[in-house]
Structures are given as C-alpha cells and as structure tokens.
Amino acid sequence: MARTPPTKPRKNALQARSRATVDALVEATARILTRDGFEKASTNRIAEVAGVSVGSLYQYFPSKEALVAAVIERHNEEIMGIVRTALAEVADLPIDKAVRKLVTVAIEAHRINPKLHRVLAEQIPRTGQLKDVEAFNREIHTLVHTYLESRRKEMRKIDLDVATFICVSAIEAVTHNTVLHGAEMLSEKMVRTLVEETTRLVVGYLR
Amino acid sequence: MARTPPTKPRKNALQARSRATVDALVEATARILTRDGFEKASTNRIAEVAGVSVGSLYQYFPSKEALVAAVIERHNEEIMGIVRTALAEVADLPIDKAVRKLVTVAIEAHRINPKLHRVLAEQIPRTGQLKDVEAFNREIHTLVHTYLESRRKEMRKIDLDVATFICVSAIEAVTHNTVLHGAEMLSEKMVRTLVEETTRLVVGYLR
DNA sequence: ATATAATGCGAGCATACGCTCGCTTTTCCA
DNA sequence: TGGAAAAGCGAGCGTATGCTCGCATTATAT
Incomplete structure (x- = not known):
C-alpha cells in the first residue's frame, strides 16, 4: 500500500x-x-x-498557466502526429510529390482550429513553454532533414541544414498566412493553387 | 480665442x-x-x-491599450519607412538584384528590435490594431505587386497576386525565423548565406 | 455497514490593476 | 506682474482575478 x-x-x-x-x-x-x-x-x-x-x-x-500549457501540449501533440504520419508516408516519394503532400497536410493541420492556433502562438512566450515548442520545431527540422538527405541525388549541391531551414520556414509561412490572414474565405480552388505554387517554390529551390 | x-x-x-x-x-x-x-x-x-x-x-x-497602440504605430511607421525606401531604390534593378536587396533590408529591419517586434506581434489582436496592420500589409503587397508588374518580362507566366503573396510570405518567414528563433547568435557570414539562399528561393520561383 | 480515502465544492481572502479627481506647480502672455 | 490655462501629481476607489481552505459528497475496501 x-x-x-x-x-x-x-x-x-x-x-x-x-x-x-x-x-x-x-x-x-x-x-x-x-x-x-x-x-x-x-x-x-x-x-x-x-x-x-x-x-x-x-x-x-x-496555476492558470498550467492549464494553458496543457492545451498547448495537446494541440502540439495532435499536429506532430499529423506531421510524423505525413513524413512517414512520404519517405519513398520523389521530392516534388513529397513536397506537395507536405504542403497539403500543413494547410490541413492549420485548418483544424486556426483561432486556437493563433491564440496559442501568442501565449507560448507567456507560459514558458518556449522550450517545448522549440523541441517541437527541432523534431520537424530533423525529420525534414533526414528526408532531404535520403533524396540528395535529386538535389543540387547544397547545405542541408540551411535548405531545411529555408524550406520549413517557407512552407510554414505560406500555410500560416493562408489560414490566419486569409481568414476562412478559402475556396478549394485557391487552396489547390497555393499548394501548387508553394510546391513549385520549394522544389525549384532544392534543385 | x-x-x-x-x-x-x-x-x-x-x-x-x-x-x-x-x-x-x-x-x-x-x-x-x-x-x-x-x-x-x-x-x-x-x-x-x-x-x-x-x-x-x-x-x-x-487607456492602456492606447499606449500599446501608439508603440505599434511608431514601430510600424519606422519599418514602413525602411521598406518604402528600399523598394524605391530597387525599382530599376533586375529581379535578382532587387530581391537580394529586399531580403537584406528585411533582415536588418527585424534586427532593430527583435524582442519588441515579437511582443507587438502578440499584442496586435488585443489592441484592435489589426486593421492598421492589415493596411500595412496591403501597402507592402501593393508595392511589391507594382514592382513585379514592371519586371514581368523577366518572369514566367504567373498570377501576380499569388506570386506576390508567396514571395512576401517567404521573405517574411525567413527573416522572422532568422531573427526570432535563431536568437542573436547570427554571424555575418550566416546572414549572408541566408540572404543568398532566400534570394535563390524567390528568384528561382519567379522565373 | 462502516471506515477511509478520493474527489468535488464555492464563499471569500489577498492582491494588483486600471483609472479618477481634487489639488499643486509651471508656463504663457496681456 | 498677475492671473488664467496647461501640465503634472499621486492617494485611493472599485473591481476583477488567482487562489485557499474547510467542509460535503462519492467511491472503495473490508
């Protein structure tokens, strides 16, 4: 006992x-x-x-912060799950297919609950969860880095760390701005266009 | 009287x-x-x-919000000044030169006071300054759009609105992440590399 | 059935914050 | 130089918020 x-x-x-x-x-x-x-x-x-x-x-x-932290953790876990799954599914695909899939997934993940996403992003510095979120970012970075490494032959000569940073930033930004700034008035067609263009941006950069 | x-x-x-x-x-x-x-x-x-x-x-x-709003306004004015000047200087340059200059300026603008930039970004929804910041974004969008239009012959066939959105998002993201995430440990060499890579990303996309 | 632990309750304390108001000090100018 | 307007002051009010504590209710085990 x-x-x-x-x-x-x-x-x-x-x-x-x-x-x-x-x-x-x-x-x-x-x-x-x-x-x-x-x-x-x-x-x-x-x-x-x-x-x-x-x-x-x-x-x-x-404390109140602990509650917010719990929400952040839950949300991050949810998103990380999606990202991990996507990256696993994509492991054997060539770069252009892979990037397209990743961008699609990224937008979808943001669309689950854009407003929560925004509020949480704002509160992270306050709750001292910065460390956790950085860990979260590092994991994404690592996963992408690993994927890119395995596809090096399709790419130009390039510093993989820098490339990862640029690609992740770019994709993150477009999805962020698409979902948050662009409000909810997102036609399916528009989403497809953005996916296509972002793919082009990233793929063009990598090779 | x-x-x-x-x-x-x-x-x-x-x-x-x-x-x-x-x-x-x-x-x-x-x-x-x-x-x-x-x-x-x-x-x-x-x-x-x-x-x-x-x-x-x-x-x-x-009110307290009025104070924060004043700070936001001052900061935005400062940045807009920098951006307007840069875009004016760049008006007659070819795309690659222009983009390089813009990326450099963007990073420099963020480096003035990264922490303030971050806190303000967080507080904007609260202060009801969203409208002003959107106006601010629209102005940047318009300026870039105009520049791209004047350089259309150097570019592939492309929807200029979409292209502007993608380019601005990408540049913004890299600068943001560079300055905020990457802390202050930014060697000059690293900055140059990032400028180079971001330029490549955007220029490669446009043509 | 009864004892013990686990869970749940909510009035209320302490505190901090935004903001007001009546007053003093400084500036301006006829 | 005197008087009015502008600028500055800061104790303190009302309120809302985070959180505690003593007690009530429910579950578990013998």
Whole structure:
C-alpha cells in the first residue's frame, strides 16, 4: 500500500471520474481561448464552463498557466502526429510529390482550429513553454532533414541544414498566412493553387 | 480665442514639455514591453518608468491599450519607412538584384528590435490594431505587386497576386525565423548565406 | 455497514490593476 | 506682474482575478 498520506496529490492520481474532470477543464480552456481570447480565460470562468468548481480545478492544475500549457501540449501533440504520419508516408516519394503532400497536410493541420492556433502562438512566450515548442520545431527540422538527405541525388549541391531551414520556414509561412490572414474565405480552388505554387517554390529551390 | 472650456483635452494639445511627456510614456511602454513583456506593463509602472505620474499618463492616453497602440504605430511607421525606401531604390534593378536587396533590408529591419517586434506581434489582436496592420500589409503587397508588374518580362507566366503573396510570405518567414528563433547568435557570414539562399528561393520561383 | 480515502465544492481572502479627481506647480502672455 | 490655462501629481476607489481552505459528497475496501 502506498505510504502517501492523504495530502493533496501534488499533481494528479487520476483513476476514475477525475480523468473526466481534467479533460473537461482542458477542453473548456481551449474553448474559451478560441472563442474569447486569453484575457477572458479566468480560472473561475474556466471552471464554470467545464462544469466544475474552482477548487477542483486547483486540485489538478497548480496555476492558470498550467492549464494553458496543457492545451498547448495537446494541440502540439495532435499536429506532430499529423506531421510524423505525413513524413512517414512520404519517405519513398520523389521530392516534388513529397513536397506537395507536405504542403497539403500543413494547410490541413492549420485548418483544424486556426483561432486556437493563433491564440496559442501568442501565449507560448507567456507560459514558458518556449522550450517545448522549440523541441517541437527541432523534431520537424530533423525529420525534414533526414528526408532531404535520403533524396540528395535529386538535389543540387547544397547545405542541408540551411535548405531545411529555408524550406520549413517557407512552407510554414505560406500555410500560416493562408489560414490566419486569409481568414476562412478559402475556396478549394485557391487552396489547390497555393499548394501548387508553394510546391513549385520549394522544389525549384532544392534543385 | 477658442471656445473650448478648460476641460481635459480629450486627446492632446501638445505644445511644450507635454510633448516630451508623451514621448517618455511611449518610450517607457516600449522598454517595458521589450524587457518584461505585456503583463508587466501596468499603467502605474509605465508612468513610473517614464518619470511621470499616472494622472499625466491619463491626460494623453485614454487607456492602456492606447499606449500599446501608439508603440505599434511608431514601430510600424519606422519599418514602413525602411521598406518604402528600399523598394524605391530597387525599382530599376533586375529581379535578382532587387530581391537580394529586399531580403537584406528585411533582415536588418527585424534586427532593430527583435524582442519588441515579437511582443507587438502578440499584442496586435488585443489592441484592435489589426486593421492598421492589415493596411500595412496591403501597402507592402501593393508595392511589391507594382514592382513585379514592371519586371514581368523577366518572369514566367504567373498570377501576380499569388506570386506576390508567396514571395512576401517567404521573405517574411525567413527573416522572422532568422531573427526570432535563431536568437542573436547570427554571424555575418550566416546572414549572408541566408540572404543568398532566400534570394535563390524567390528568384528561382519567379522565373 | 462502516471506515477511509478520493474527489468535488464555492464563499471569500489577498492582491494588483486600471483609472479618477481634487489639488499643486509651471508656463504663457496681456 | 498677475492671473488664467496647461501640465503634472499621486492617494485611493472599485473591481476583477488567482487562489485557499474547510467542509460535503462519492467511491472503495473490508
């Protein structure tokens, strides 16, 4: 039997409905962030929206930042999953096919929840999650780098690190701007055009 | 004589030292934003750093947001000046020379005050300055569009709007990531490499 | 059935923040 | 030089927010 005295479980020991509580809290935080922005996300409001009391909230999250951090982590995990899958599927394809697929996936990933994406991007410096996000970026960098290495014969002579940086930046930027700036008024046709053009940009650069 | 009763001058009627006060307030806001972030920028603190009382602060700025907005405006004006000048200087140059110059200038503009740039980018949605920043973006878009139009013969057949969007996004992204992510550890050599590569990316795309 | 731990509750404390208001000091100019 | 307007001051108000704590409810195990 655990010797742990019935103190407040520092962080969590979720075995039953408490799991549901935690989920509800994270979900509520995400909803409020998306719909009303960071300022409106007070702990009282989060608890209220989650259908939970503030007391319970503080049993699982030591601070408001911890909640936002949890949302960020969940979101990043989701996106990383998509990216990893895409890069795996693409491993044996030639550069042009691969890039096209990656750009498509990138836009789709951003389209899941553009507003959340934006708010989170804003809050990352505040929550001290910068390190995690950098890790996240490094993983993408590594994955792309590895892919490019395996396709070196299709490319011109080039510093792979620099090339990776340029390609990832370019793709990220177009998807970002497409989804965030360009609002939601994105015809399917427009998306296809942008995918095509971005592919051309990157592929043209690599060889 | 003006019929205006000695009420509080809604916004300003700066003729003497009051100008200095306003400047000090904007400057203090910028400093705090850069060094400590948005949360720490309370009106009391801003006034204190500016060497001014809160009361005076509120004589010139109706709210905290107004202060941040002023900082954003000042910063945007500065950058737009740089960009306009660069684009003017570049008007008669062929695409490759022009792009190289633009990329160089873009990186330099970002390097003036990377941290302020970042914080402001985060706060723009909050201050309702989105419209102004969009105007700012539209101006850049228009300027680039015009330049590209004048150089059409050097380019492949291409939709100029799409091309402008792609080029601006790509350049913006590389500069952004270079200055923000890459911290300050930027050797001059690295900068040159990135300028070279970005130029290649964009020029290769356009023709 | 009862004891014990786990989970949930929400009024309320402490604090910090945006902002006002009545007053003093400085500047201007007739 | 005197008086009015402009500029500056800062204690303190109202409010909202993050968070605690003592207690109530529910689950688990014997």
